[in-house]
Amino acid sequence: MTYEEAIFYVIAAVTVAGSLGVVTARNVIHSALFLILALLGVAAVYVLLASEFLAIVQVLVYGGAVTILILFAMMLTRVRDIGGPIDGPQRPFAALAATVFLGTTVLAVTQTEWRGDTDEATVVTINEIGEALFTTWAMPFEIASLVLMVSLVGAIVLARGEEGE
Amino acid sequence: MFLLADNVWLDAFLRMAIVAVLVPVGVILLTWVERKVIGRLQQRLGPMHVGPYGLLQGLADTIKLMTKEDVRPDSADRPTFELAVFVIVVPVFMAAVAIPFTSDIFVRNMALGLFYFLAVSSLGIVGFVMAGWGSDNKYALLGGVRAGAQLISYEIPLILSAVAVAMLGQSLSLYTLVELQDNTPFIAYQPLAFVIFVIAGLAELYRQPFDIPVAESEVVGGPTVEYSGIRWSMFQMAEFVSLVLISALASLIFLGGWIWPFSADNATWLQIALMATKTSAFILFFMWMRVTVPRLRIDQLMALCWQILLPFAFLQIIINGLVLVYDWPTWTLTILSGAATIAMGTLIYYVSRRSGVLYQTSGAAQRVGSVL
Incomplete structure (x- = not known):
């Protein structure tokens, strides 16, 4: 086992542990905190794949996103009021959806013919990323910007709506 | 190397x-x-x-x-309470790795150093929210929410002003950015970005006049209120290390780091002296601000960020874009950015004089302010 592999397995273990924590934690804030562990683990995987820019974007974006998530969780839920597990009539449907999803995933993993090895990761510099983003992929980039713009305007409209201005 | x-x-x-x-x-x-x-x-x-x-x-x-005894409230959420200080301290030390103090004394010369620094230091925000929530104390919770709102907001003008510098230098490597400043430091081309960087940097350090999350007279220390002994001192350590790092970063990307006003092949002692002087100047400036400027109210703080600093940060980026794309001479940068800086200063002065507060805030911002 090379040392890259050893590092990868450590990172993978942390990521999986974080992801399991998200779904098993009883406390919604703890779930959000486990989420940041999982997301940072993914960022570390990006570093191993020589995609440093993507890793840093992951840290920058999700660091703030998780904070906002925690704030929402604190403001919109009352942790103490929830004693046991929350249950409802949708339980059988949830079980069905989860089973179908699990089945599809397992099928996809077993049916795919995996290559034993991978190509050497090529380091892409930030200049190349910028050039690709603003020439080849300019259209998707602009559409993504437009979507963000619309949601920003929507948020402002919602926040100001009550004033009658 | x-x-x-x-x-x-x-x-x-x-x-x-x-x-x-x-x-x-x-x-x-x-x-x-x-x-x-x-x-x-x-x-x-x-x-x-x-x-x-x-x-x-x-x-x-x-x-x-x-x-000192490490006191922990009985009702605190133990893992969150105890881990929070590490979530605050570790990113600060991780960010320190990216800072080159001289041409030789650095831990790692990263191609994306500037970007890495800003991304990693943003992780500390989670620690404040964790400390605020985990302490099970209403003042700590209020402080934690305030810290989240303030630090996330001011991160945006801070990053945008750093982007302006990266545009000018065509690089995100702090080492390269410093080497480009052997004749003229970037402050001469980007005074607006510099002013925004210093204000937003001061807010990211949550020191007076931006100490809203930890204000003693409002939230009695905010997220730190339940911490004592070594854990409390880790909050202090994170604050002071951030102070040094933000000051060092400002001297690197705006004041020419270890090169300006001399040449690129300065002797090591001269490089250390230059960096120490510039960094100390920023640190002393931040301390001076701390004792002379009164604390802002939270709605004024948010208005300053979103209604003044952010639009002007975008203006600086637009100016840079125009000058770089149309290949105008560099002195146009100085004039346009300088004029915008004066405009921003006048705007801040005018609105704070006229209304008695810094900025006439909208009803929505005031409602947010009264909740926090």
Whole structure:
């Protein structure tokens, strides 16, 4: 086992542990905190794949996103009021959806013919990323910007709506 | 690459030691400097009794804090409460790795150093929210929510002003950015970005006048209220290390780091002297601000960020874009950015004079302010 592999397995273990924590934690804030562990683990995987820019974007974006998530969780839920597990009539449907999803995933993993090895990761510099983003992929980039713009305007409209201005 | 020692492993060890040893020692010294400077500005003497000129006061405080009992509230959420301080301290030290202090003394010369620094330091916000929620104290919770709102908001103008510098230098490597400033420091081309960076940097340090998350008279220390002894001192350490790092970053990307006003092949002692002078100037400026400017109200704080700093940060980026794309001479940058800086200063002065507050805030911002 090379040392890259050893590092990868450590990172993978942390990521999986974080992801399991998200779904098993009883406390919604703890779930959000486990989420940041999982997301940072993914960022570390990006570093191993020589995609440093993507890793840093992951840290920058999700660091703030998780904070906002925690704030929402604190403001919109009352942790103490929830004693046991929350249950409802949708339980059988949830079980069905989860089973179908699990089945599809397992099928996809077993049916795919995996290559034993991978190509050497090529380091892409930030200049190349910028050039690709603003020439080849300019259209998707602009559409993504437009979507963000619309949601920003929507948020402002919602926040100001009550004033009658 | 220059090696600090012949052996590669020893070299790596020495470079890590820069961060692991020099930074905490610097913090102990800085607590003394801060108390002395504030003392002078308030016509007092500051610490005088421990050692000559009270020099050993920081050491005495360190020993006191380390031996103090580590009190934890009974109803606190234990893992969150205890982990929060590490979530605050570790990113600060991780960010220190990216800062080149001279052309030789650095831990790692990263191609994306500037971007890495800003991304990693943003992780500390989670720690404040964790500390605020985990303490199970209403003041801590209020402070934690305030910290989240303030730090996330001010991150945006901070990053955008750094982007302006990266546009000009066509690089995100701090090393390259410094080497480009051998004739003129970037402050001459980007005064607007510099002013925005310093204001937003001060807000990211949550020191007066931006100490809203930890204000003693409003939320009695905010997220730190339930912490004592060594855990409390880790909050202090994170604050002072961030102070040094933001000051060092500002001197690197705006004041020409270890090169300007001399040449690129300065002797090591001269490089250290240049960096120490520039960084200390920023640190002293931040301390000076701390004792002279009154604290902002939270809605004023948010208005300053979103209604003044952010639009002007975008303006700086648009100016840079125009000049770089149409290949205008560089002095146009100085004039346009300088004019925008004066406009921003006038705007801030005018609205704060006219309304008695910094900015006439909208009803929505005031409602948010009254909730926080």
